[in-house]
Amino acid sequence: MQLLFLGTGAGMPSKQRNTSALVLKLLEERGTVWLFDCGEATQHQILHTTVKPRKIEKIFITHMHGDHIFGLPGLLGSRSFQGGEEPLEIYGPKGIKEYIEMTLSFSRTHLTYPIVYRELTEGVLFEDDSMTVETRLLNHVIPSYGFRIIQKPLPPKLLINKALALGVPKGPLLAKLKNGEDVENETGQVVRSRDVTEPEEPGFIVTILGDTRFCEAAIELGRGADVLVHEATFDGTAKKMAAEYGHSTVYEAAETARLAGAKTLIMNHISARFLPEDDRLLLKQMKEIHTRGFIAHDFSEFEWLHHDKKIRKKQVSHP
Template identity: 40%
Template sequence: MDLIFLGTSAGVPTRRRNVSGLALRPRESGDWLLFDCGEATQHQVMKSPLSLFRLRRIFITHLHGDHVYGLFGLLASRGMLQAETSLEIYGPEGLARLLESVMELSQLHLPFPLEIIEVSGGDRLDFDGYRIETVPLSHSITCYGYVLIEAERPGRFEPKKARQLGVPEGPLFGRLQSGETIRLPDGRLVHSSDVLGQARPGRRVIVGGDNDRPGLFAPYGAVDLMIHEATYLQRDFDRLPRKFKHSTALQLGIAAEAMGVKRLVATHISARYDREENLAALLAEIRSHYRGDAAIAYDLMELTLP
């Protein structure tokens, strides 16, 4: 599973960071998913190995501009490229009205089927090989996090067991490995469960939107990867005259450690931290409580989840 961070800034872009966008591409398929689509996300896509022709689904966490204003240009460009494959866009209530109004007023006519699906908290969206669950978050407007959960994978093939059952090496090994039941020349049936180890759970990835309570993801426990905002250092947040509903690096580190998260990437970084020493301070604050593998995302950063 490959991930590309298309935009990692909070609120406004900086010279080094665009606003929110995250691409996720399962290795088994060339198609990819997009989580949030801030302004100029299509420009970031052009700087990456991604193709708009292979974009299959978009998931919007909430309707603040830095997470959604890039949709209109991306759809228009995908249309002008004459893409014909269907595209699905998921997001909170109001998403359909927003998109349909812009498309009507700008006379945007798309050559591909477009489906807009408005979701609610606690929804389960089932797809081929994985599902996505929506988690209501704590923000100034309706906002959802998305948890991607892969389907359970078969156990590892054990050649020794197959040989003991009289299965000759060759194509029959491959058929058993893919889950088939085979018949041997003497008429005996051998089931894949006879030669496969214990089933392996699929990977779990949390994609958090804007949220000042990262502990809301606690029911998902020790996920393989958590991507979540860390907009402020705690000391700076404490001095703000108006408290915006965003997480600090300290809050994120505490929550991730309590959940047992295996790998953590912080994003949605305030423009005030655009210098390297400030980013180091954010990471140090996370690590003051979180003992796992942690990183601060940067634009066009690529990450592979084995």
Template identity: 40%
Template sequence: MEITFLGTSSGVPTRARNVSSVALRLPQRAEVWLFDCGEGTQHQLLRSEIKTSQIRRIFITHMHGDHIFGLMGLIASCGLAGNAQNIEIFGPAGLEDYLKACSKYSYINFGSRLQVHIIQPGLVYEDEEFSVSCTLLKHRVPAYGYRIAEKDRPGRFDVEKAKALEIPPGPIYGKLKQGETVTLADGRQINGKELCGEPEIGRKVVYCTDTVFCDAAVELATDADVLIHEATFAHQDAEMAFERLHSTSTMAAQVALLAGVKQLIMTHFSPRYAPGNNLQLDDLKQEARAIFPNTKLAYDFFTYEVPRRRSESKSLKLVS
């Protein structure tokens, strides 16, 4: 799993930062999932190493323009470029009507390649490898945070140990590789988990923007490997953050601390902290690190590979 930030500014783009969009690359299945799609996202994709032909799902947090104004252009370009792949789009109420209106007045026919799913708190997508759930955050309009959870996988199957136990090769190996317990012809029961290496613990990535500090964000982010959280304002501008229902750097850090995440990456910064101003983004970083040291600041095209976690090793044993 690899995260690439395509836009890290809030509200409006700047010379150095585009508006919100984050790409999650899944190399094992040659897929890309987008989270939000602000204006200019397709231009950012062209400047990155991400292939638009691999985009399969787009998850929208809310209906503010800096999170959706690039969606229609990206979808249209994917079709016109000759790689009209099927795309699933997940988002709040109003998203489907918005896309239909854009399609009607720009004379674009999506056909059957576009599927729009209106989300509610809870599970919004699941397959054999991943699940995606969402929860309602606290913003001026309905805004959702997303939790992407990779499912646990058995560790590497030890063929030599299987041979030493005189387990006949064939379909039975496939069951053992999946960690199942099987009964051999001689009556022995073999626990497949004991023939595999350390299990690969599924990674968890959480995306929270836009929101002021809320308990829902903490619950969503519990034990995440990576929390991507908005930090529109500095701590001294907390009054403005409460008025506009956005987060400060210290709010983002408090969510990370209370949720027990491993890495916090802050994004969605107000242009008011540009170089040359009294307060700059390094100040926001220091504010957050005073609460949660493992904090990074996102910038456009910053890429972060989510490390794998493994459980403790187990010794081989038979189940009688």
């Protein structure tokens, strides 16, 4: 699993930051990628990465403000032009279907693939054999949602050489052992699954929040998360302004991470008033409350280290 930030700015694009868009790369887990929000020019940002629009399986829209949705029509059209045929699921607040279909209709954009729309309601939004996605309503000036993505425990790993040494032949008996069943070897001796497998390991938990004031729902979504992506539009001196506009300060993002027990905090949706040289100040404020965290920039990429159970920032060159 990797997190790739395509846009990390607030409100409108700047020279340093594009508007909101974040890719959750699940290529190893399911051979696809998920996109969270799609601000203006998201497809231009994608051109500077290895992400293929036809690999986008799901799009999650946190809320209906323009800096989170204005890139959708162009991206959907390009996905079609580039040979995308697989169905696309779009999860979003009320109005997302109307917005997309009206825009495509008026621009006479024909898609080569079907779109399945899922209107957001609190609770479990999606679940299959490997992943669960939960959502809750946050506290913004319009309905805005956060998402908790949970990878289900990984299956036990079969120690095949150990099983073979105990007389289990290659074939279906090995599969039974891996699935937790005890078997008899060729001599009738019972071989226990627990003796030839490593126990299942927990998967990752990623929390991605839309725009929000400090609120209990954000804390609950981030509970015990391996990584929490939280907006930090303002620094700690602008608490009143943040509340007025439905946003959070760096201090509030860090406090949410601390109360949730999130292992790593990644702050994004940064106001254009902050330049790269302000990173040191913002990180200093964050570390007063939560010690492990990062400020995301456009094209920042973070990867999940499964064996170490932590998120690491990848060293990548900006385009």
